[in-house]
Amino acid sequence: MGNHSSPDGERVRAVGMLSGGLDSTLALALMREQDIDVVGVNFSTGFCLTDHHQKVHREGTDPKKLRNGALKIGADFEVPVEIIDIADEYMNVVKYPRYGYGTHVNPCVDCRILMMTRAREFMEKIGAQFVFTGEVLSQRPKSQHRDALRTISIQSGLSDRLVRPLSARLLAPTWPERAGLLDREKLMGFHGRDRNPQFELARRFGIEEWEQPAGGCCFLTDANYAVKVFDMFEHTDRDTVTRDDMLLCKVGRHFRLDANAKVIVGRFPEEDAFLKNFGGARPRLSAVDHKGSLALLEGEVSPETLSRAARIAARYCAGKRDAEVRVRIDHAGTEQVLEVPPYQPEECEAWILR
Amino acid sequence: MSGEDVLDTRGSLCPQPILDLAKRLSQVPVGTVVCVVSDDAAFPFDLEAWCAGHRHEFLGCTTQGHDHTGHVKKSHE
Ligand code: SF4
Numbered sequence: 022m023g024n025h026s027s028p029d030g031e032r033v034r035a036v037g038m039l040s041g042g043l044d045s046t047l048a049l050a051l052m053r054e055q056d057i058d059v060v061g062v063n064f065s066t067g068f069c070l071t072d073h074h075q076k077v078h079r080e081g082t083d084p085k086k087l088r089n090g091a092l093k094i095g096a097d098f099e100v101p102v103e104i105i106d107i108a109d110e111y112m113n114v115v116k117y118p119r120y121g122y123g124t125h126v127n128p129c130v131d132c133r134i135l136m137m138t139r140a141r142e143f144m145e146k147i148g149a150q151f152v153f154t155g156e157v158l159s160q161r162p163k164s165q166h167r168d169a170l171r172t173i174s175i176q177s178g179l180s181d182r183l184v185r186p187l188s189a190r191l192l193a194p195t196w197p198e199r200a201g202l203l204d205r206e207k208l209m210g211f212h213g214r215d216r217n218p219q220f221e222l223a224r225r226f227g228i229e230e231w232e233q234p235a236g237g238c239c240f241l242t243d244a245n246y247a248v249k250v251f252d253m254f255e256h257t258d259r260d261t262v263t264r265d266d267m268l269l270c271k272v273g274r275h276f277r278l279d280a281n282a283k284v285i286v287g288r289f290p291e292e293d294a295f296l297k298n299f300g301g302a303r304p305r306l307s308a309v310d311h312k313g314s315l316a317l318l319e320g321e322v323s324p325e326t327l328s329r330a331a332r333i334a335a336r337y338c339a340g341k342r343d344a345e346v347r348v349r350i351d352h353a354g355t356e357q358v359l360e361v362p363p364y365q366p367e368e369c370e371a372w373i374l375r
Numbered sequence: 376m377s378g379e380d381v382l383d384t385r386g387s388l389c390p391q392p393i394l395d396l397a398k399r400l401s402q403v404p405v406g407t408v409v410c411v412v413s414d415d416a417a418f419p420f421d422l423e424a425w426c427a428g429h430r431h432e433f434l435g436c437t438t439q440g441h442d443h444t445g446h447v448k449k450s451h452e
Binding site (some may be wrong): 061067071072074075078082084086087088089092093095096100101102103106114157251298369 | 393394397420421423424430
């Protein structure tokens with residue numbers, strides 16, 4: 022044990038899946054303690070919270086809080102972090118997860134399998150010997166119990182080349198441990214949701230800063246977001262749902278008017294800008310004579326749905342107490358103005374998805 | 376600067392600016408300076424961190440309104 026060279030005599034190289042959170046940072050520190058040459062990977066799924074907040078955040082937000090945590094940890098540990106874009110293929114995982122969803126619209130087991138598969142390919146490409154993650158046995162009930170961890174190892178093709186340094190001593194010895202590339206005694210036996218052992222280990226390594234994701238690594242774990250996505254899946258042919266459609270569910274207030282029509286209204290100027298950029302061919306509505314939010318109409322475009330959407334747009338502008346508000350509609354290269362009475366708050370309330 | 380290698384990534388979603396930079400650096404000779412423009416809020420921090428991890432030289436980043444302009448020198452293959 023403790024011999025840090027690979028079977029062919031070179032320094033041991035490993036691929037570390039880094040999120041910037043505490044667990045993957047500690048896993049990295051444990052590997053560096055054993056003099057492993059680490060190359061980090063960070064996956065861009067299109068649903069990462071920090072990536073989203075970089076584009077859509079309220080004015081005045083401290084930009085430091087929006088930084089990519091994995092890159093920061095890479096810089097702190099002088100480890101290169103490769104960002105791997107899996108956003109396109111990820112759409113299928115979100116729409117049709119083989120192992121189902123977690124509490125919300127998070128397909129964690131399928132997500133991990135895809136990431137580990139790509140990590141294995143990267144490992145092979147750069148000639149690394151194994152992959153490690155910051156997973157902790159039973160920390161998350163659905164994706165980190167013993168069977169799920171085994172499924173992820175096998176389905177990704179990594180099998181016993183996948184090391185979980187934080188829980189290794191509770192799991193079967195992996196190939197790097199058996200081959201003497203890693204000293205199992207220096208790995209951890211963390212288990213469950215108690216974070217105190219991690220905090221203690223962080224103190225030991227002098228780690229003081231890490232990202233603190235609320236509830237998960239991505240917004241697929243967000244309950245409000247899930248309501249909007251499942252509503253979309255119910256009212257749209259799932260095959261046709263695009264990444265932009267999914268991203269729009271993260272932005273604004275959503276009003277389900279009926280089975281065929283929905284209105285999205287921005288809550289602050291940055292959301293309006295996002296709706297404008299990612300709204301595609303959806304009709305765009307905004308008040309002519311007042312400051313107000315941008316609204317998009319999704320689904321059936323008819324005089325009735327346009328009028329209802331205009332009344333919602335009127336409700337979210339400075340003229341919301343006026344008897345009538347002029348609302349401009351941009352659609353398919355044409356422009357029209359409707360004069361409509363703003364809805365009263367209680368009229369809209371029943372249509373809000375949350 | 377005329378003749379400068381400029382990547383304008385404005386409007387793209389994070390982490391596209393960093394992905395574009397990594398790709399461009401893999402295509403140019405050592406010593407080349409690449410300029411990247413991004414409107415992602417934390418781009419200056421991410422760019423500096425990425426350079427530190429990958430050991431490319433971070434020459435600085437300036438900000439005008441929402442636009443950040445960073446310069447990176449390719450330091451090795
Ligand atoms: S929380 Fe999101 S990124 Fe993390 S494993 Fe689950 S689906 Fe994947």
